[in-house]
Structures are given as C-alpha cells and as structure tokens.
Amino acid sequence: MTSNQGSVALFHQAAMMQPTALHADLQSSSLPDGLYDILLLAGIIIFSITSLSAILSSIFVKKDNLLYLGTQLILLSIFLLLSTHWIYGPWLSDIFRDVDELTRFAEFMLFMSIAYTLDMGIKVFVWGRALGPYGRRSVPPLLIGAVRVLIYLFAVLFVIQFVYDKSITALAALSGAFALIVGLSAQTTLGEMFAGIAIALSRPFQIGDWVKVGNLNEGKVLNMTWRMVQIETRDRDVLNVPNRTVADQSIRNFTYPNRAVRITEAIHFSQNENPKLIQDLLSEAIANAPEVLADPAPFVLYRGAKDGVAEYYLRYFIDDYQNKDIATEHVWKNVIDRIAGSDFKIAFPRRVIELSAEPVSIAKV
Amino acid sequence: MNSNAAPAGRRIAETTNGGRPLRRYAGVWALWGLAVSAVIPGEYSGWNTGLLEGGFGGLLIATLLVIVMYLCLCYSLGEMAAAMPFTGGGYAFGRSAFGPIGGFLAGLAQNIAYVLTAAAVVVSAGHALDKLVIILSGWDAPDILYWALVYGVFVFINIYGVALTFRLAVGLTVVTLLVLAAFALVAIPNFRIAYALDIAVAPGGSRWLPNGLSGIALSVPFAIWFLVLVEMLTLATEETENPETNVPKGLIASVWTLIVAALIVLVLNSGIPPGASAIGKAPEPLLTGFSAILGRFYNPAVLELMTLLAYAAGFHATVYAFGRSIFAFARAGYFPLWLAATHPTRKTPHAALIAGGVVGFGAVCLVKFSPRALEIEAVLLNMAVFAATISYIIMMLSYLKLRRDMPDMKRPYVSPLGATGAMTALVVAIVAAFMMFHNPSYRPGLLGCAAVYALGVIYFLLYGRKKIVTSPEERFAMELRGETTHD
Known part of the structure; x- marks a missing residue:
C-alpha cells in the first residue's frame, strides 16, 4: 500500500507544477495535457478499437483476421507502454499495484503480441502461401507445431530476461544440462523427430501420396507423426516406418509430380504377323479400358523377335496408382477379347534344346 | 416479380438501360475532383463546433479516430465498388x-x-451569396431566391452533361484546395498552440481536454464533417472508364487528400487568432481566421467569394450524388420508375436530378418556415450526417456479410485492410451514431431523419417491394444470391 500512496503523492506533485492545476483537482490533473500524450491517448483509443474489430471479424467473418489482431495488439502495447506515466493514475491504479507493474504488463503484452503476430504471419505467409502452392496439400502439422513452440518459447525467455530482469543464462545452462540428459535418454526418439522435420522440409511425399520406401511394400501415406510415417498397403494393413528409415531410404513416389503412372505389360505373337496391324489392334484394345488415360495416349512397342516369337510391350498411363491392379485386369480382358475376334494368336516364347544321342564315355571325362 | 410491374420495368429498362444510359467518361483524376469537391465545404465550416465540445485535444483525437474510420471505409468501399460497379452504390452493396x-x-x-x-x-x-451581393451592391434579396438560383444552376449543369460536371468539379476542387494552401501559408507564421488551447476548462478537464474524456466522444460527430460524403464516389462507377481499377484509386486518392486537408485545417485554423473558443462559435471559421490574420489587408468580397466557391463545389458534387442515387433506386423500382429516365442526348438522369432538387428545396423551405425557430442548416446537416452514418453501418455490414458468405465472389480490387478494416469502420460508425443520439443539439435532426426513414420503410413494405424490376444491380444481386424471383 505504501508504494501506491507514494505514487499518488508523486502525481499530485506533478499536477501542482502544471499551470492548469489551478482549476483542476487531483483527478483531472492526470488527464493527458500535452500534444505527445494526446497522440498517445488517440493511439490507445484507435488501436483498442482496431483490436476489438479484429477479434469481432475473426469471430463473425474469417479467422484470417487474427494476423491483423496481432499487429494491432503490438501497436496497442507500444502506445500503452509509452503512456504508463499518465495512464496509471486515473484509470489503472485499482488494477495494478504501481506504475512498474503496469509497465511490466505492457512489456509482457508487447512480447506476447510480437510472438503471436509472428506465429500468425508464418501461418498465413509461409505455410499458407510460400509453401502452400504446387497443388499439393499443406505442410504437415509436425513442422508447424515445432515452429510454434519455438516462437512462444523464445517470447517467454525474452519476457523473463527483459521484463522481469531474471537472467536466463542460468536457465539456459540449466536447460542445457537438462537437454543433455533428455538428449541422451531419448536419443532415438529425438533422431526420429529431426528426421521427421527433415522429411517435412524436403517433402519427398505428402499425406495421400502412393509411395514405395526402399524395399518395403508400396502403399498410400496415411499420416506423418513425430516418430513415424504410416503407410497403408494394398492389403489394407499399415506399415509404420520410423522417420529415420524413411529419411535414409530411397523413396519412389507414384503421385508426384503428377498422378499419371505408366504401366508396362509384355505379350508375344508369331514372328510372321505384321507388327503394324498388331500394334493398331492392341492400342485400340488398351484404350477401351476405363482406367487408361487418353493423354498421354497408350502405346504398343514392338520389341523385335526373340526366342522364336515377336515381343510387344503394352504401355499405358493410369490416373490413380491405387487402381493399378484393376486397370491391368481391364486391359488384359480387352486385349484377349480383341485377339479372340481376330486372326492373330498369342504365341509363347520357345527355346529349342537339342539332345545328342552320342554316349558319354567315362574315360573321356 | 409482380406481373403488373414487369412490362413497365422492361419498358423502362429499354429506355434507360438500352445501350448505355449513362456515359462513361471519368478517369482517376475526374473522380478525385468529384469526391474532394463533395467534401470540401466540410473543411471550410461545420467541424469547428467540435472545438467547443472536446477542446483542441479532444477534437484532434476524434479526428484521428474518424480518419481511421474513413480510411477503412474507403478501402472497403473500393473493394465493393470494383466488385459491383453499379451506380446504386450503397444500395447495390x-x-x-x-x-x-x-x-x-x-x-x-x-x-x-x-x-x-x-x-x-x-x-x-445562399448565405455566402447574399453577403457577397450585399458587399458588392448593397442589395439584400430574400434567401429563398438564392436557394432557387443555386439549385437551378447546378441541376442544369448536371443535366447538361457528365463531362462538364466532372470538369467543373475538378476545377472547383483545385481552386478550393489552393485557397486552403494559401490559408496554410498565412496561418503558419501566426500559429501558437496557446490559441488552440484557450477554451475554458470544465471541472475535471485539462487544457487539452477541457471537457474530459467525454468531450472526445461528443466531438466525434463534428470530426465526421471533415470527411463525410467522400463515399459518394461509389455512385460514379457507371460513368467511369474501367471502374474496377479507377474507382478504388479515385477513392483512395480523394480520402488521402482530404485527410491532409482536414489535419491542416484542424491544426492551423484552431491555433491562430482569435483562438479556438472564437473559432468554435464562428459560422465560417476559415474566414474568421483569415480576417484575424490579414487585419487591414482583409478584403471581405474576395474571402466571401472563396467560401462561395467551396460551397459551390460541395453543392455541385452533392447534386451529382443525389441524381445518381435516386436514378439507381428508381431504375430498380424502389422509387417510381419514371424517375429513372435519362436525357436522350445528354445521357444524364435528368428526372432524378430535378426530383432531388425539388425535394431538397422543399425541405429547406419546410424547415425555414416551420413554426419552431430552428437552425435550419444545422438540422439539415445533422439529419444528413446521421443518415450517412446509418448508410456506413449498412455498407460495412454488407461488406462483412459478403466476405463471409461469398468468399469466392469476383473481387477485382481487394482491400488491404480486409474484414478487420470494415469491422473497424463499422464499430466507429456505431459509436458515432450513438454519440449523435447523446448530443441534444442533434436531436431535432435525428428525429427528422428517423421520421423520413420510418415513412420510407412503410412505403417499401406496403407498396415498393412489389414493384422491383430487374435493374443491373438487381440482376447482379439475384445471380450472386441465387434468387429466381422478386417477392
């Protein structure tokens, strides 16, 4: 209580020194009375209104306005911080113990608003725009979470260091030792975490992509967590692959940069048939399968005569790698149907092995 | 749609909308001239009563707040005017x-x-013209004659053609801004902050805030006079080349020009002899300031002419505004359709211009000859400012609703202040409307405004809503909202 009385007395003295104090009581003397303070008051009124508006528009219109809220709160905190010397007396003496406490509150508000604005700014400009395009889905929550934790951690450290004048060196040393212990005991988990962040940054795949990691079964990426990547295989079971394994292995992505995937199947005919006719027939048959893309167009490659037959490759693109098996089935059914209705016959590669009748003498060996 | 109204609507649509009823003429600078000229009388008088309410500091804070509101308003209106480039302005939104x-x-x-x-x-x-004529010839004609003369001249100019309208607006704007610049030049050497702070301090106040914090709130309605009507630019979209880019540019150029002018006038006109308490009571504060500084070089005729030019600029642009506003409203059937007729060769909405002129002239006479002695100018202006504030509230609500419900609507210009900006304008406008209620001197104006508004709403609910026809604004809104019929 003594400090409160002291500050009131100080205000009283300040008031007595001003010319207007003649016809002003204690209450009035603490009203701003100078251009600088008037502008500060204008700033406080204006940025209180804009902050309120940002909150209202976030509630009623769109959450995007939270970035504006951050910038308005920064400005409000700055104006509040500059006004503490006169704003405390008339209005805030019931809430705060003394001017210092008000100042600390304003500084705390400033640091937290900056952290909040950074957080929202990164959300809008980095995750939403810079890393948002390429027609792919947004950045995994893992990285976003890590960055947010770091931002607020730094803000809190700043507040401790600069607002409460508590040196964070000890805290840093302590946290260093703590980190060492945690690091050693959770080495594997931490490794997974950083591998996870590395994957998120290099983005070899995205949730929903069809991938094949190393020699593992191919499948669709279900989720990317702090510790592992979950892949759903064609058998509908889930492969949980540790992030470090994913980071070390070569990854084949069937969905990126575009969803079209080429499939190749071999078929053989007699060497005597005209390749051009066979190519036309097969191309038409492939193109009739519903999964096969018209662009890029299917193509039948004549590979030449081998092992007594002519070899052809059926090449076609499908849009969704998930449908690979069913697409192959439809293509083969169409091809078999067309061949059945034509004069051509599927041939089989043959190798002629000539057997000699000459007896083998043991003595010779 | 009402079956009786439809053929009439189509007929009007053919006569007024066939081809291009209004002529596209204006570029950014023509728009700038029009909007600034509409607001410029507000820099010459009206604002100064705020000095008595809030003191210099209070009015300064209120002005800064109002400046924030108008910036938010203009950027938001720019976005809406570009997305909905129709003459209806606030009605279209x-x-x-x-x-x-x-x-x-x-x-x-x-x-x-x-x-x-x-x-x-x-x-x-009329007052300025009367004084000028008295100075020059000593003849004191009745006010009503001057009013009729001023209405006649400017309605005629507006009917004559859009090119002349815009050229005259730019000319008047340049001249009136030069007068303000000249005022600033003579005022700066005479500026003493003590003059601005000479208002008697009430108990609990300070020199800068003589009436305390409530003085700030009370002076907000007067600070609005510095910038009110700049939004009339949204009515010029159908007469603008490339309205999608030019209207936002024109609005923003105008509002920044007026902000600079307002701050210069507020600071310099308050801080010169005879001091803020005299300026606050003066009917023409700029002239009071000029005459106090110039002393024996003071030439009343020249100064009266300057004021007259400012009022002429404002009147001219306001006639333009009510012409377009009534035209668009009538074109959609909210007012009788014959008001939407445009002049066959001049391509201007002559019926709406004449009707607005007659109604306005009637309103002046009504208030003038009303049994109670009222300050006619104040009552009319209070009604107008209050109605403008209501229109801001509705326009900003429209902006927020469209941002929320139609996020993918085509928006050629997007406000950098976003929904927060519109919300800020809305909050300040609501505060301002509330403060107008709070001020007893505003009450006759507010009651008058409320009465007209109530009559209008009754007309619409009983009759007008059945008469709506498919004007460009209506067609756009119906497509946007997926409506099929008017009900």
Whole structure:
C-alpha cells in the first residue's frame, strides 16, 4: 500500500507544477495535457478499437483476421507502454499495484503480441502461401507445431530476461544440462523427430501420396507423426516406418509430380504377323479400358523377335496408382477379347534344346 | 416479380438501360475532383463546433479516430465498388448482401444523406451569396431566391452533361484546395498552440481536454464533417472508364487528400487568432481566421467569394450524388420508375436530378418556415450526417456479410485492410451514431431523419417491394444470391 500512496503523492506533485492545476483537482490533473500524450491517448483509443474489430471479424467473418489482431495488439502495447506515466493514475491504479507493474504488463503484452503476430504471419505467409502452392496439400502439422513452440518459447525467455530482469543464462545452462540428459535418454526418439522435420522440409511425399520406401511394400501415406510415417498397403494393413528409415531410404513416389503412372505389360505373337496391324489392334484394345488415360495416349512397342516369337510391350498411363491392379485386369480382358475376334494368336516364347544321342564315355571325362 | 410491374420495368429498362444510359467518361483524376469537391465545404465550416465540445485535444483525437474510420471505409468501399460497379452504390452493396430490404435501407439512407446535404449546403451557399451581393451592391434579396438560383444552376449543369460536371468539379476542387494552401501559408507564421488551447476548462478537464474524456466522444460527430460524403464516389462507377481499377484509386486518392486537408485545417485554423473558443462559435471559421490574420489587408468580397466557391463545389458534387442515387433506386423500382429516365442526348438522369432538387428545396423551405425557430442548416446537416452514418453501418455490414458468405465472389480490387478494416469502420460508425443520439443539439435532426426513414420503410413494405424490376444491380444481386424471383 505504501508504494501506491507514494505514487499518488508523486502525481499530485506533478499536477501542482502544471499551470492548469489551478482549476483542476487531483483527478483531472492526470488527464493527458500535452500534444505527445494526446497522440498517445488517440493511439490507445484507435488501436483498442482496431483490436476489438479484429477479434469481432475473426469471430463473425474469417479467422484470417487474427494476423491483423496481432499487429494491432503490438501497436496497442507500444502506445500503452509509452503512456504508463499518465495512464496509471486515473484509470489503472485499482488494477495494478504501481506504475512498474503496469509497465511490466505492457512489456509482457508487447512480447506476447510480437510472438503471436509472428506465429500468425508464418501461418498465413509461409505455410499458407510460400509453401502452400504446387497443388499439393499443406505442410504437415509436425513442422508447424515445432515452429510454434519455438516462437512462444523464445517470447517467454525474452519476457523473463527483459521484463522481469531474471537472467536466463542460468536457465539456459540449466536447460542445457537438462537437454543433455533428455538428449541422451531419448536419443532415438529425438533422431526420429529431426528426421521427421527433415522429411517435412524436403517433402519427398505428402499425406495421400502412393509411395514405395526402399524395399518395403508400396502403399498410400496415411499420416506423418513425430516418430513415424504410416503407410497403408494394398492389403489394407499399415506399415509404420520410423522417420529415420524413411529419411535414409530411397523413396519412389507414384503421385508426384503428377498422378499419371505408366504401366508396362509384355505379350508375344508369331514372328510372321505384321507388327503394324498388331500394334493398331492392341492400342485400340488398351484404350477401351476405363482406367487408361487418353493423354498421354497408350502405346504398343514392338520389341523385335526373340526366342522364336515377336515381343510387344503394352504401355499405358493410369490416373490413380491405387487402381493399378484393376486397370491391368481391364486391359488384359480387352486385349484377349480383341485377339479372340481376330486372326492373330498369342504365341509363347520357345527355346529349342537339342539332345545328342552320342554316349558319354567315362574315360573321356 | 409482380406481373403488373414487369412490362413497365422492361419498358423502362429499354429506355434507360438500352445501350448505355449513362456515359462513361471519368478517369482517376475526374473522380478525385468529384469526391474532394463533395467534401470540401466540410473543411471550410461545420467541424469547428467540435472545438467547443472536446477542446483542441479532444477534437484532434476524434479526428484521428474518424480518419481511421474513413480510411477503412474507403478501402472497403473500393473493394465493393470494383466488385459491383453499379451506380446504386450503397444500395447495390446492401441489395447483394441482405436482399431487397437491405438494398432499400442502404439506398434510402444514402438518398436522405445526399438530398439533405445538398439542402444544407444550399443554405450556406445562399448565405455566402447574399453577403457577397450585399458587399458588392448593397442589395439584400430574400434567401429563398438564392436557394432557387443555386439549385437551378447546378441541376442544369448536371443535366447538361457528365463531362462538364466532372470538369467543373475538378476545377472547383483545385481552386478550393489552393485557397486552403494559401490559408496554410498565412496561418503558419501566426500559429501558437496557446490559441488552440484557450477554451475554458470544465471541472475535471485539462487544457487539452477541457471537457474530459467525454468531450472526445461528443466531438466525434463534428470530426465526421471533415470527411463525410467522400463515399459518394461509389455512385460514379457507371460513368467511369474501367471502374474496377479507377474507382478504388479515385477513392483512395480523394480520402488521402482530404485527410491532409482536414489535419491542416484542424491544426492551423484552431491555433491562430482569435483562438479556438472564437473559432468554435464562428459560422465560417476559415474566414474568421483569415480576417484575424490579414487585419487591414482583409478584403471581405474576395474571402466571401472563396467560401462561395467551396460551397459551390460541395453543392455541385452533392447534386451529382443525389441524381445518381435516386436514378439507381428508381431504375430498380424502389422509387417510381419514371424517375429513372435519362436525357436522350445528354445521357444524364435528368428526372432524378430535378426530383432531388425539388425535394431538397422543399425541405429547406419546410424547415425555414416551420413554426419552431430552428437552425435550419444545422438540422439539415445533422439529419444528413446521421443518415450517412446509418448508410456506413449498412455498407460495412454488407461488406462483412459478403466476405463471409461469398468468399469466392469476383473481387477485382481487394482491400488491404480486409474484414478487420470494415469491422473497424463499422464499430466507429456505431459509436458515432450513438454519440449523435447523446448530443441534444442533434436531436431535432435525428428525429427528422428517423421520421423520413420510418415513412420510407412503410412505403417499401406496403407498396415498393412489389414493384422491383430487374435493374443491373438487381440482376447482379439475384445471380450472386441465387434468387429466381422478386417477392
């Protein structure tokens, strides 16, 4: 209580020194009375209104306005911080113990608003725009979470260091030792975490992509967590692959940069048939399968005569790698149907092995 | 749609909308000239009563707050005007966001604002003209004659053609801004902050805030006079080349020009002899300041002419505004359709211009010859400012509703302040409207405004809503909202 009385007395003295104090009581003397303070008051009124508006528009219109809220709160905190010397007396003496406490509150508000604005700014400009395009889905929550934790951690450290004048060196040393212990005991988990962040940054795949990691079964990426990547295989079971394994292995992505995937199947005919006719027939048959893309167009490659037959490759693109098996089935059914209705016959590669009748003498060996 | 109204609507649509009823003429600078000229009388007088309410500091804070509101308003209106480039302005925005009743409420508010602002300005202009004539010839003619003369001249100019209208607006704007610049040049050497702070301090106040914090709130309605009507630019979209880019540019150029002018006038006109308490009571504060500084070099005729030019600029632009506003409202059937006729060769909405002129002239005479002695100019201007504030509230609500419900609507210009900006303008406008209620001197004006508004709403609910026809604004709004019929 003594400090409160002291500050009131100080205000009283300040008031007595001003010319207007003649016809002003204690209450009035603490009203701003100078251009600088008037502008500060204008700033406080204006940025209180804009902050309120940002909150209202976030509630009623769109959450995007939270970035504006951050910038308005920064400005409000700055104006509040500059006004503490006169704003405390008339209005805030019931809430705060003394001017210092008000100042600390304003500084705390400033640091937290900056952290909040950074957080929202990164959300809008980095995750939403810079890393948002390429027609792919947004950045995994893992990285976003890590960055947010770091931002607020730094803000809190700043507040401790600069607002409460508590040196964070000890805290840093302590946290260093703590980190060492945690690091050693959770080495594997931490490794997974950083591998996870590395994957998120290099983005070899995205949730929903069809991938094949190393020699593992191919499948669709279900989720990317702090510790592992979950892949759903064609058998509908889930492969949980540790992030470090994913980071070390070569990854084949069937969905990126575009969803079209080429499939190749071999078929053989007699060497005597005209390749051009066979190519036309097969191309038409492939193109009739519903999964096969018209662009890029299917193509039948004549590979030449081998092992007594002519070899052809059926090449076609499908849009969704998930449908690979069913697409192959439809293509083969169409091809078999067309061949059945034509004069051509599927041939089989043959190798002629000539057997000699000459007896083998043991003595010779 | 009402079966009786439809053929009439189509017929009007053919006569007024066939080809291009209004002529596209204006570029950014023509728009700038029009909007600045509409507001410029507000820098010459009206604002100064705020000095008595809030003191210099209070009015300064209120002005900064109002500046924030108008910046937010203009950027938001730029976005809406580019997305909905129709002459209806606030009516088009309210119609698209809230349906026919929203369109009607916004349109009625802006019609009241423009018609009555013109009526209020004509009183000032008549006063200035009268004084000038007395100085020059000693002849004191009745006010009503000057009012009729001013209305006649400017309605005629507006009917004559859009090119002349815009050229005259730019010319008057340049001249009046030069007068303000000249004022600033002579005022700066005489500026003493003590002059601005000479208002008697009430108990609990300080020199900068003589009436305490409530003085700030009370002076907000007067600070609005510095910038009110700049939004009339949204009515010029159908007469603008490339409105999608030019209207936002024109709005923003105008509002920044006026902000600079307002701050110069506020600071310099308050801080010169005879001091803020005398300036606050002066009917023409700029002239009072000029005459106090110039002393024996003071030439009353020249100064009276300067004021007259400012009122002429404001009146001219306001006539333009009520013409377009009534035209768009009538074109959609909210007012009788014959008001939407355009001149066959001049391509201007002559019926709406004449009707607005007659109504405004009638309003001046009504208030002038009313049994109670009222300050006619103040009553009319208070009504107009209050109606304008109501239209801001509806327009900003429209902006927020469209941002929320139609995020993918085509927006050629996007406000950098976003929904927060519109929300800020909305909050300040609501505070301002509330403060107008709070001020007893505003009450006759507010009651008058409320009465006209109530009559309008009754007309719309009983009759007008059945008469709506497919004007460009209506067609756009119906497509946007997926409506099939008018009900």
